[in-house]
Amino acid sequence: MKxxxxxxxxxxxxxxxxxxxxxxxxxxxNGDRKNRWLLAAAQALETRTPEILAANAQDIARAxxxxxxxxxxxxxxxxxxxxRGMAQGLREIAALPDPIGNVLGSNVRPNGLKVLKVxxxxxxxxxxxxxRPNVTVDAAGLCxxxxxxxxxxxxxxxxxxxxxxxxxxxxxxxxxDLPRDAVQLVSTTxxxxxxxxxxxxxxxxxxxxxxxxxxxxxxxxDARMPVLKHYLGNCHVYVDRAADLDMALAxxxxxxxxxxxxxxxAESLLVHREIASAFLPRAGVALVEHKVELRGCPRTRxxxxxxxxxxxxxxxxxxxxxxxxxxxxxxxxEAIEHIATFGSxxxxxxxxxxxxxxxxxxxxxxxxxxxxxxxxxxxxxxEFGLGAExxxxxxxxxxxxxxxxxxxxxxxxxxxxxxxxxxx
Amino acid sequence: MKxxxxxxxxxxxxxxxxxxxxxxxxxxxNGDRKNRWLLAAAQALETRTPEILAANAQDIARAxxxxxxxxxxxxxxxxxxxxRGMAQGLREIAALPDPIGNVLGSNVRPNGLKVLKVxxxxxxxxxxxxxRPNVTVDAAGLCxxxxxxxxxxxxxxxxxxxxxxxxxxxxxxxxxDLPRDAVQLVSTTxxxxxxxxxxxxxxxxxxxxxxxxxxxxxxxxDARMPVLKHYLGNCHVYVDRAADLDMALAxxxxxxxxxxxxxxxAESLLVHREIASAFLPRAGVALVEHKVELRGCPRTRxxxxxxxxxxxxxxxxxxxxxxxxxxxxxxxxEAIEHIATFGSxxxxxxxxxxxxxxxxxxxxxxxxxxxxxxxxxxxxxxEFGLGAExxxxxxxxxxxxxxxxxxxxxxxxxxxxxxxxxxx
Numbered sequence: 001m002k003x004x005x006x007x008x009x010x011x012x013x014x015x016x017x018x019x020x021x022x023x024x025x026x027x028x029x030n031g032d033r034k035n036r037w038l039l040a041a042a043q044a045l046e047t048r049t050p051e052i053l054a055a056n057a058q059d060i061a062r063a064x065x066x067x068x069x070x071x072x073x074x075x076x077x078x079x080x081x082x083x084r085g086m087a088q089g090l091r092e093i094a095a096l097p098d099p100i101g102n103v104l105g106s107n108v109r110p111n112g113l114k115v116l117k118v119x120x121x122x123x124x125x126x127x128x129x130x131x132r133p134n135v136t137v138d139a140a141g142l143c144x145x146x147x148x149x150x151x152x153x154x155x156x157x158x159x160x161x162x163x164x165x166x167x168x169x170x171x172x173x174x175x176x177d178l179p180r181d182a183v184q185l186v187s188t189t190x191x192x193x194x195x196x197x198x199x200x201x202x203x204x205x206x207x208x209x210x211x212x213x214x215x216x217x218x219x220x221x222d223a224r225m226p227v228l229k230h231y232l233g234n235c236h237v238y239v240d241r242a243a244d245l246d247m248a249l250a251x252x253x254x255x256x257x258x259x260x261x262x263x264x265x266a267e268s269l270l271v272h273r274e275i276a277s278a279f280l281p282r283a284g285v286a287l288v289e290h291k292v293e294l295r296g297c298p299r300t301r302x303x304x305x306x307x308x309x310x311x312x313x314x315x316x317x318x319x320x321x322x323x324x325x326x327x328x329x330x331x332x333x334e335a336i337e338h339i340a341t342f343g344s345x346x347x348x349x350x351x352x353x354x355x356x357x358x359x360x361x362x363x364x365x366x367x368x369x370x371x372x373x374x375x376x377x378x379x380x381x382x383e384f385g386l387g388a389e390x391x392x393x394x395x396x397x398x399x400x401x402x403x404x405x406x407x408x409x410x411x412x413x414x415x416x417x418x419x420x421x422x423x424x
Numbered sequence: 425m426k427x428x429x430x431x432x433x434x435x436x437x438x439x440x441x442x443x444x445x446x447x448x449x450x451x452x453x454n455g456d457r458k459n460r461w462l463l464a465a466a467q468a469l470e471t472r473t474p475e476i477l478a479a480n481a482q483d484i485a486r487a488x489x490x491x492x493x494x495x496x497x498x499x500x501x502x503x504x505x506x507x508r509g510m511a512q513g514l515r516e517i518a519a520l521p522d523p524i525g526n527v528l529g530s531n532v533r534p535n536g537l538k539v540l541k542v543x544x545x546x547x548x549x550x551x552x553x554x555x556r557p558n559v560t561v562d563a564a565g566l567c568x569x570x571x572x573x574x575x576x577x578x579x580x581x582x583x584x585x586x587x588x589x590x591x592x593x594x595x596x597x598x599x600x601d602l603p604r605d606a607v608q609l610v611s612t613t614x615x616x617x618x619x620x621x622x623x624x625x626x627x628x629x630x631x632x633x634x635x636x637x638x639x640x641x642x643x644x645x646d647a648r649m650p651v652l653k654h655y656l657g658n659c660h661v662y663v664d665r666a667a668d669l670d671m672a673l674a675x676x677x678x679x680x681x682x683x684x685x686x687x688x689x690a691e692s693l694l695v696h697r698e699i700a701s702a703f704l705p706r707a708g709v710a711l712v713e714h715k716v717e718l719r720g721c722p723r724t725r726x727x728x729x730x731x732x733x734x735x736x737x738x739x740x741x742x743x744x745x746x747x748x749x750x751x752x753x754x755x756x757x758e759a760i761e762h763i764a765t766f767g768s769x770x771x772x773x774x775x776x777x778x779x780x781x782x783x784x785x786x787x788x789x790x791x792x793x794x795x796x797x798x799x800x801x802x803x804x805x806x807e808f809g810l811g812a813e814x815x816x817x818x819x820x821x822x823x824x825x826x827x828x829x830x831x832x833x834x835x836x837x838x839x840x841x842x843x844x845x846x847x848x
Contacts, residue, residue, distance in 0.1 A: 024764070028787050101787070107809040113798055115808045120790065122820050205820065226650065226821040247843040254845035340448070362838045363452050363525070366544065374537055374841030383846065384539045384837060385531040396546050396629065396834035397650040398822030410820035413808060414786045417798030419671040421678035422807065 008188070012196040015151055015184055016203035019124040022179035023149035027121050031098035033176055034145050038094035041172040042087035045137070048168055049083050055164035056133070059157060066157045075132050076158055086137040086165075089388060093141040096387045099405045100147045114416045119409045121147030123205035126197055127390070128153045128219055130211035133161040139208075140169050140183045142390050146408035149182045151197065151204070155211075156189040163187070194219070201225040210391050213318075228403060230368075230394035232318045232344035233263030235376040238335045238361070240352035241272040245279050247373060248351040249286060254375040255349065257290045261320050263392060264347050264369075264379045268315060268325045270335045273299065276328045280304050292322045299328035315342040332357050336364045343367065345394045347379040368394050368401040432612070436620040439575055439608055440627035443548040446603035447573035451545050455522030457600055458569050462518035465596040466511035469561070472592055473507050479588035480557070483581060490581045499556050500582055510561040510589075513812065517565040520811045523829045524571045538840045543833045545571030547629035550621055551814075552577045552643055554635035557585040563632075564593050564607045566814050570832035573606045575621065575628070579635075580613040587611070618643070625649040634815050637742075652827060654792075654818035656742040656768035657687030659800040662759045662785070664776035665696040669703050671797060672775040673710060678799040679773065681714045685744050687816060688771050688793075688803045692739060692749045694759045697723065700752045704728055716746045723752035739766040756781050760788045767791065769818045771803040792818050792825040 026034075045052070056078040063073045105117040125148050127139050136152055143150035154162040166185035174180050186193050198207060201224040208228045209219035220227045237255050239248045255266035271279055276299060284304035287294060294300075294307035295314045301307050307326060314325040315338070329335045339348055349371035350361040362370045369379035381389030381402035389402040399407035450458075469476070480502040487497045529541040549572050551563045560576055567574035578586040590609035598604050610617050622631060625648040632652045633643035644651045661679050663672045679690035695703055700723060708728035711718060718724075718731035719738045725731050731750060738749040739762070753759045763772055773795035774785040786794045793803035805813030805826035813826040823831035 024788075024790075027790065028784075109807070109809055113802060113807075120820075123790075244843070250843065250845055258846060358840075360452075364448075366448075366451065366547075367836065369837040369839060372838070372840045374839055374844040375846050377846035378537060378839055378841075378844065379837065383533070383537075384839070385533055396544075396822070398820070400834055401837045410824055412791065413793040413803065413825045414796070415793060415798055415802055415808070416782075416796045417802075419668070419674065420798040420802065421674055422682060422799050422801035 008190060008192055009196060011188070012193055013200065015186065016124065016197065016200040018181040019149040019151050019184060020203040022181035023121065023123045023147075025179045026144065026149060026182050027100070027147050029178065031100070033178060034098070034147075035094040037172050037176045037178055038090045038141055038145065040175060041141070041169050042090040042094075044168050044172055045083055045087045045090070045165075049080055052078060052083055052161065052164050052168070053080075055160040058160040063157065068157060072131060072157075076161070078133060078161060082134065086134045089134070089138050090141045093145050093388055096145070096405055098145070099409045104411055111420050112418065113420050116414045116416070117411050118414055119406075120412050122408060122410055124149045124151065124203055125408070126151045126153070126204045126207045126225075128194060128207065128209045128211070128215065130155045130215065131158060133158050133165060135210065136162050136165045137169070138388060139390055142388060142405060142408060144173075144178070144182055146405045148408055149179075149184075151184050151186065153186040153194060153197070159189055195222055198223040198225070208390060226397060228391065228393050228395065228399065230263065230344070230346060230392055233265070233346040234267045234316065234318045234342065234344040235264060235346050236268045236270055236339050236343060236348040237266045237376065238270040238339075238348065238350045239272065239275065239279055240332065240350055240354060240357050241274040242354035242357060243275065243279075243351040244353060245275065245282070248279060249283060251349065251351055251373070251375050252283060253286055253290060255377055256287070256292060256324055257322065258375075258377060260322050262377075263318075264376050265320070266324070266349075266376050267317065267319050268327070268342070270338060271300075271326070271328050272332070272335075273328050273330055276300075276303055280326070280328075287324060290322070292324050294324055294326060296326035297328055300326040312342075318344065332360060336361065339365055339367075346392070347371065347376040349374060349376050368392065432614060432616060433620060435612070436617055437624065439610065440548065440621065440624040442605040443573040443575050443608060444627040446605035447545065447547045447571075449603045450568065450573060450606050451524070451571050453602065455524070457602060458522070458571075459518040461596050461600045461602055462514045462565055462569065464599060465565070465593050466514040466518075468592050468596055469507055469511045469514070469589075473504055476502060476507055476585065476588050476592070477504075479584040482584040487581065492581060496555060496581075500585070502557060502585060506558065510558045513558070513562050514565045517569050517812055520569070520829055522569070523833045528835055535844050536842065537844050540838045540840070541835050542838055543830075544836050546832060546834055548573045548575065548627055549832070550575045550577070550628045550631045550649075552618060552631065552633045552635070552639065554579045554639065555582060557582050557589060559634065560586050560589045561593070562812065563814055566812060566829060566832060568597075568602070568606055570829045572832055573603075573608075575608050575610065577610040577618060577621070583613055619646055622647040622649070632814060650821065652815065652817050652819065652823065654687065654768070654770060654816055657689070657770040658691045658740065658742045658766065658768040659688060659770050660692045660694055660763050660767060660772040661690045661800065662694040662763075662772065662774045663696065663699065663703055664756065664774055664778060664781050665698040666778035666781060667699065667703075667775040668777060669699065669706070672703060673707060675773065675775055675797070675799050676707060677710055677714060679801055680711070680716060680748055681746065682799075682801060684746050686801075687742075688800050689744070690748070690773075690800050691741060691743050692751070692766070694762060695724075695750070695752050696756070696759075697752050697754055700724075700727055704750075704752075711748060714746070716748050718748055718750060720750035721752055724750040736766075742768065756784060760785065763789055763791075770816070771795065771800040773798060773800050792816065
């Protein structure tokens with residue numbers, strides 16, 4: 001061995017190479033073998049709960065060393081019920097249809113050539129995430145079911161939990177004769193390992209970062225392979241002049257308050273000026289009751305005296321907290337323009353009974369999901385009926401919105417002939 | 425003005441900014457306006473043929489200055505028939521269905537929320553290409569029809585032709601009240617403009633390079649936005665032991681010789697050892713008759729004495745010429761492994777009457793298109809029944825194979841409710 005630097009380089013290359021070899025084997029197995037693994041792994045998680053809890057206890061014991069907040073420690077902590085939840089997640093993935101080999105489109109040509117477009121795996125996915133250990137299990141389940149090998153890189157604060165979960169998942173792969181390297185965990189907490197792996201685009205096909213904005217920006221900047229991501233969820237609720245104000249209030253409170261820390265929670269309220277005096281005082285009372293801090297434009301503050309003055313930074317922010325920016329707009333066009341300027345292309349909602357306003361809003365707003373008379377909180381794989389997801393993309397490449405099994409796949413064309421040759 | 429450097433930076437930023445503004449307007453227009461432009465532009469190309477020919481003559485006159493070969497001058501040269509061909513291409517694009525707003529999938533949730541997945545434009549496309557001026561017209565037609573603004577950067581050898589074609593296309597946009605900046609041409613031949621534009625990922629959503637491998641590698645390396653591309657078309661024909669040898673020969677000759685310079689032409693022949701002595705001598709005679717230079721493994725050269733010895737570099741090469749590498753393989757697995765090692769994931773064909781061999785080949789070979797008993801030459805938008813294309817992608821992000829109107833789009837989710845809020 002030459003140096004630690006060389007060792008880390010070799011280690012990362014070996015991980016990536018092994019993942020690529022595993023992905024080639026995984027690409028050609030039938031769905032039932034992948035499902036057998038999912039079900040056996042679910043069972044093993046439950047059976048080996050004491051081992052998992054012991055490993056998790058080591059992480060919890062070290063939490064003060066990493067200065068984790070009480071909320072972060074809570075996210076990190078496992079208990080038998082949370083482990084049953086992970087197992088249940090794998091069983092739900094097993095129950096989903098297999099995306100590999102699925103015919104997505106077909107076409108019989110005049111010369112008799114039968115052209116099929118079929119689902120194929122992406123290959124090797126490098127998944128970089130923070131904190132919650134259940135993500136380890138979810139991500140591995142989704143990737144293997146979609147025929148992809150995964151390299152997991154969790155946070156240092158969860159390393160013992162993740163190592164134990166990885167061991168259980170990998171043992172299960174061997175038990176059903178799937179390649180153990182289909183699920184690998186980066187065993188070092190050296191930060192340089194991430195940078196090195198992000199350069200190995202000859203073996204790794206996609207990077208998926210899940211965590212804070214700074215993590216995602218760093219991955220997007222360093223990666224030599226495509227990255228599936230969303231930076232921010234600065235989601236808007238626009239209350240149009242033709243809104244049912246009771247409905248608007250219920251949706252606003254749900255979108256802002258039901259789970260303020262998640263990416264599809266509302267961060268900004270836009271109100272048509274013609275209903276501002278009817279809606280904003282009511283909304284102000286309800287929001288303050290829900291302990292929401294309000295930051296508004298001058299016209300907002302005329303209606304809600306408690307609101308502080310909003311800055312452009314407030315309009316651009318994902319608070320991920322009980323804070324809401326508010327702006328009164330002259331018309332629908334101004335609302336659309338405000339969203340184009342300050343939004344993050346994640347999720348926006350219009351509350352209106354005006355069909356043409358709804359159509360204009362859904363056409364002109366360029367976000368992954370646009371809601372009409374429904375809460376922004378519905379932009380979610382399960383809520384859209386798509387099943388478990390590995391994240392919500394605000395990119396247009398290659399997938400947008402909730403990314404589940406389908407979005408972890410590409411496709412190939414298969415053309416079946418009986419001797420066709422091309423004339424011109 | 426401060427310096428030339430600053431001017432170029434400002435110029436590129438202005439192009440990109442204008443394109444983004446145009447793309448936002450273009451995203452919300454109905455299909456008939458885009459079709460009116462396509463048909464009017466087709467007409468204008470025919471009406472203004474003398475202007476186009478005059479501009480083209482300037483490029484032809486300067487061809488010696490750029491040391492263009494006779495073949496390259498021929499590709500550059502326009503005549504009334506070629507201009508009619510361009511016009512016809514636009515009319516064909518007009519006749520294709522509009523991909524924007526098209527419902528790609530839908531789902532009604534138990535709570536009554538109606539979830540639609542609808543086609544949307546990508547935004548702004550930066551298209552970098554070499555030589556043939558007809559590509560200017562094709563690319564602009566495809567991008568505008570799919571709701572995208574395009575920034576065209578053609579080769580310096582075609583600048584006058586491209587400027588005139590661009591002028592005609594942009595005049596037409598104004599005439600139907602579409603934004604003129606939906607189609608822009610980089611008016612300087614300064615090479616630095618490409619690098620600068622490739623950094624403007626805040627306005628440009630996708631780069632598409634079309635040309636030689638070095639151009640494509642440079643674009644892929646410098647671009648801060650996603651790149652749709654293929655580096656190489658090193659396509660294989662595998663003649664299985666269960667092949668109909670007459671069919672195999674016809675497909676091989678078609679794949680190699682019908683148009684050897686294109687990306688879906690065959691570059692390498694793999695032959696199962698059990699039929700090598702029956703097939704290779706016949707294939708050798710036919711290929712030599714077609715003036716193909718042969719480079720084979722030792723077992724090939726036993727059957728075809730004229731073949732030179734092949735190197736690994738030959739097996740990895742896209743000759744784009746009348747040269748073929750040949751290898752005798754022990755079995756199907758070796759053929760699949762050889763393709764995984766040396767192929768470019770573009771197009772491969774198996775010739776066989778063995779169903780399980782065909783299934784294994786189509787599953788295990790990870791290429792954009794896999795043919796069974798048909799020529800590799802069919803991997804093409806028109807031949808697959810998909811219509812005109814802007815290129816053939818060997819990437820899995822975001823599109824693979826022929827990239828036409830559908831592949832120039834992304835999607836968004838639109839969820840229509842009547843007051844739904846989320847419970848948990």
